[in-house]
Amino acid sequence: MPKDRIEAETVADAYLALLARRGIDYLFANAGTDFASIIEAFAKAKAMGRKVPEPVLVPHENVAVAMAHGYYMMTGRMQAVMVHVGPGTANSLNGIMNASRQRVPILMTAGRTPINESGVEGARNNFIHWAQEHFDQAGMIREFVKWDYELRNANQLETVVDRAIALARTEPRGPVYLSLPREVMSQPLNGFSFTSPSRRGFGTMPGPTADQVERAASILAKAERPLIIAQGAARLAASATAIGEFAARFAIPIVEFRTNVNAVSTEHPMLVGFNPLPHLREADAVLCLEADTPWIPTQHGNPPDDAKVIQLGVDPLFQRIPIRSFPCDVAVIGTPALALPLIAKAMEGQAKREVIEARRARIAKGKESGRAELRTNLERASKESPINPVWAAHCISEAKGDDAIVVNEYSLILRYVQFKEPRTCFGPPGAGGLGVGVGSAIGAKLANPSKTVIAVLGDGSYMFGNPTAGHYVLSALQLPVLFIIFNNGMWEEVEGSALRVFPDGHAARANRVPVAQLGPNPHYEHLMAVYGGYGERVDRPDQLPGALQRALHAVRIEKRQALINLIVGRRGAAP
Numbered sequence: 001m002p003k004d005r006i007e008a009e010t011v012a013d014a015y016l017a018l019l020a021r022r023g024i025d026y027l028f029a030n031a032g033t034d035f036a037s038i039i040e041a042f043a044k045a046k047a048m049g050r051k052v053p054e055p056v057l058v059p060h061e062n063v064a065v066a067m068a069h070g071y072y073m074m075t076g077r078m079q080a081v082m083v084h085v086g087p088g089t090a091n092s093l094n095g096i097m098n099a100s101r102q103r104v105p106i107l108m109t110a111g112r113t114p115i116n117e118s119g120v121e122g123a124r125n126n127f128i129h130w131a132q133e134h135f136d137q138a139g140m141i142r143e144f145v146k147w148d149y150e151l152r153n154a155n156q157l158e159t160v161v162d163r164a165i166a167l168a169r170t171e172p173r174g175p176v177y178l179s180l181p182r183e184v185m186s187q188p189l190n191g192f193s194f195t196s197p198s199r200r201g202f203g204t205m206p207g208p209t210a211d212q213v214e215r216a217a218s219i220l221a222k223a224e225r226p227l228i229i230a231q232g233a234a235r236l237a238a239s240a241t242a243i244g245e246f247a248a249r250f251a252i253p254i255v256e257f258r259t260n261v262n263a264v265s266t267e268h269p270m271l272v273g274f275n276p277l278p279h280l281r282e283a284d285a286v287l288c289l290e291a292d293t294p295w296i297p298t299q300h301g302n303p304p305d306d307a308k309v310i311q312l313g314v315d316p317l318f319q320r321i322p323i324r325s326f327p328c329d330v331a332v333i334g335t336p337a338l339a340l341p342l343i344a345k346a347m348e349g350q351a352k353r354e355v356i357e358a359r360r361a362r363i364a365k366g367k368e369s370g371r372a373e374l375r376t377n378l379e380r381a382s383k384e385s386p387i388n389p390v391w392a393a394h395c396i397s398e399a400k401g402d403d404a405i406v407v408n409e410y411s412l413i414l415r416y417v418q419f420k421e422p423r424t425c426f427g428p429p430g431a432g433g434l435g436v437g438v439g440s441a442i443g444a445k446l447a448n449p450s451k452t453v454i455a456v457l458g459d460g461s462y463m464f465g466n467p468t469a470g471h472y473v474l475s476a477l478q479l480p481v482l483f484i485i486f487n488n489g490m491w492e493e494v495e496g497s498a499l500r501v502f503p504d505g506h507a508a509r510a511n512r513v514p515v516a517q518l519g520p521n522p523h524y525e526h527l528m529a530v531y532g533g534y535g536e537r538v539d540r541p542d543q544l545p546g547a548l549q550r551a552l553h554a555v556r557i558e559k560r561q562a563l564i565n566l567i568v569g570r571r572g573a574a575p
């Protein structure tokens, strides 16, 4: 077995060096007394030129997790987060739930308060060390991680780190949790030997059986009105390419319903929109790609009873969701990248060319008439005050440029925005834990310093994202991101959900719907003065194009963060 030996005087030295050797670029960290030997190890590594992950201080745990999330979505490279014992773990939970449901691997770690009250290196020396002890620290996070463990001694360091990383990266991917007791991390070592490269089977990938492929191919080849619903499918770059090719080859329309990341360009001839309606009701076969919620029965209805439904994904039944009963006539196990080319091959000769070409023509015609409707809506929206979110979406689309990456939590109305490339528009994770937008935009920028990154956030989502922590990190790393806040002074989604349940109730008649209004309306743009960024408030529709140019100039040319506080009307009123 090839071995490598590195210099290390403590377990913390060896731990950080091993993370770097196993491909971890960053440790997004929110530190406390548990970090003593980690801090010492980072300082020593810098002084002695040892290779360790880059430490990034992130002053809120949820932002740290979202940064790891955004970085992975862009690069496919998993990162590590370390937080302060139990309280830090508690603060990170929202982000971990998002990552877990979106299959984002993260090495989530936390210190452990010392168990020894005296007598050993690292023993308790602060009053918090008593009250911070848990019976089961991982218990609070266990439901949303694939594996959890506590490092017991130096001897098992390589095994534990490799197992954590291998399991996080094995499909279905997701976060893992490792607690690192202070005494163990400060134990002395005299150098550290480990297997290099690792032999622990990083990132296994499940694939479909021949029977699954044949049954799916037979359904899709016979269908006259098949439909693809893409959702979490393009989290892997190779899957995005496979979806685009498969749909184009067999002329199957794609609906990107609540996609976590866009699978295809908005110019793709088979992209028919973002809403399962009306396509779902007319379909005779539905291919759901990594879709935990391919449609919402109470909103969209269901496909016709005799339509066949194929659920394709690494875990097509989403075993960790307690109740989920979408039809599944065939479950195909695998990523779209792996499974779609196999299904395409099996469809060859079965699918009738004339049926495919007739469908292609019908879809092109439908798209053309849809575009005319959008133009009419846009024309009307362009003059409205407060600014109509339709007009805002259009202006952002015009200004952003083809290279931009947009993180949308979740105010941007996608049918008014052009994305030339797949995987350039990131949507909110299915778990809906608000606050992911600020941090994942920072993670995306860290992964792609040369690209323009734009975070489009509701005023509610912005505040959930711990913006002061996020702006601080950007200024510390000298990374410019443009934030566009759709400021409607409310939680429209919360209001809407109450009124949909009680359409004729008291809340519907109230001037201000309780627990859904955010007034008085703050001047979020002033926050930029604190962080050396560029801030602007926009009240009128005609001001927006100019404001976007100025803000983009700030991020692209002046290299400072920017924020547009956009005073918008309700999105619900938008066509």
Ligand SMILES: Cc1ncc(C[n+]2csc(CCOP(=O)(O)OP(=O)(O)O)c2C)c(N)n1
Residues within 6 Å of the ligand: 094, 409, 410, 411, 432, 433, 434, 435, 457, 458, 459, 460, 461, 462, 464, 488, 490, 491, 492, 493, 494, 571
């Ligand atoms: C952590 C968390 N808390 C609460 C919610 C419930 N919630 C869903 S949408 C929403 C309002 C978001 O407001 P905003 O971003 O301004 O968008 P708007 O609905 O006004 O368009 C809230 C509070 C949530 N999803 N996540």
